[in-house]
Amino acid sequence: MISRIAAIASAVFLDAIRRKVVWVVLLFSAVLAVAIPALPSYGAGVAQAVYREVALALVYAALVAVTLALAANRVPGEIERRTIYNVLARGVPRWEYLVGTWVGIVMTVGIVGLLFAVVAIGVGFVTYGAWMFTLLQGVFAIWLEAGVLAAFCMAVASVAGAVVVSVASVAFLFVTHARAGLFAPDTLGWKLYPSLDTFNIITPVAHGSGVSAGYLGLAVLVFAAWSGILLLISSAVFARRDL
């Protein structure tokens, strides 16, 4: 089971890492990162904090774009081109196919996030003479959220095409970040609302000293719960689908 999932994940990774869109997004984001210090709104004393905030915002946009580019059409495209037939006809259970594909996408997004973090930390050091390693915390949290988004794409893609997956994914991000505007903190609605705000640590990373290891552990648990539920739903739905 593990070897089949690993085989699918590595094939998805090898295919994804050669896609131009991944490198174009990374290059574009890196160029913007280099340009951040030139922003006119810089004030004395907050330059580094603004740099970190804008850098993390860029990472977020880049990883969401890469995740959607890789995940939205992965399953629908494989069904349309029939590459999925060869995989499933070899006795690969459908849930293994979905999980393997998801792992491959998450790996690719992770590499892109890591490369961007290296660029951002490097630019920060050259510009301000400070190693901003707390950026790694922010990139890690964003990567976890991208993983949840990829799992959501898998779930929708098990019944719909690429366009529906893309639209639904954007709506998903919007809804899961709308809690603060809908409920007051610590109300029942606040507690029950399906939110991805756990992964939003841009403020403590940009303006403070980052978050604790315990908080990152909690973020990993939230990631595992979200991804697990979404992959479970997608597997259950996909198992019944005629291909």
Add this chain to the structure above:
Amino acid sequence: MKAQPADPSSGIPKIGPAIRIEGARKLYRGGHLAVSDVSLLVDQGTVHGLLGPNGAGKTTTLKMLLGLVAPTEGTFEILGQPAGPAMSRRLGFLPEQPYFPPLLTASQVMMFYGRLAGMDTAAIRERTSVLLSQVGLEGRGADLVSSFSRGLMQRLGIAQALVSSPELLILDEPASGLDPVGQRDIRNLILAQRELGITVLLSSHQLSEVEAVCDEVTILDSGRVAQRGAIDTLLNITGQNSVTARSSADQLPEKIASIVGDVVVGSGTWVFSIPAHDSRRVVDVLDDDQEWELVSIQPKRESLEDYFSHLVSTRAEGQVSR
């Protein structure tokens, strides 16, 4: 290489069919009945052709067997066990118009499918080298799939189907998109698999290909089995023999002229059909006639193409009249 039922006294377990499908039926959501009643038996070690016009239910039947489509009804067995993931791992499959991730190389594609089959890396590399050579892709292992033509993709598809040395091979239109040399290569490859004892289920529109390699065929039409049997049995025309003879004469001997039909003459070679029960008489007449040399006399065969066309059109007429 056909598997025979073992002698009960020998203690060897009886080998079942490679594929057994009983009462397969598929009603899609929306009410489209793709397969209404298909039963199929493929003996081990044989090459079995699955034929039928477009929409006959061939692909849906294969998809149900492979678990790609959920059957509405029916029993599906592979190598004597209920069809499912565990049994599917013992077969190789080539879908119609195969396609692979375009940004993988041919070797990476082989590695991928080998790993899915549970093979170790060294074994996959060794097998890849042999198979790419066999299908005419020697030296192309490092090339991206996106650079492959349709024919090369087809060859790669056949190589990946064979990577795990399957006991059963299911090929959907294997010669599609190939040039004549490629078609011949694939035909030889299929025959080589049979020599190795591998069972092949071949779905094809290329009737000459089916006729050349298949031991048995099942013909589907409108979601049902229209005909099945050994190729030789289906194509032999009962009661007719085909005679080939050489002669410089410009007409047939008078004694047999009245019983001869379907005469074709070219470059001094005569081919004609006769009633089987008159064969002795025809042989005697040609032997006695100095102008004639008998080359061969054998049961007359229809081409699979003629047989198929006749069968399908007859069934269509039957449906119209009903």
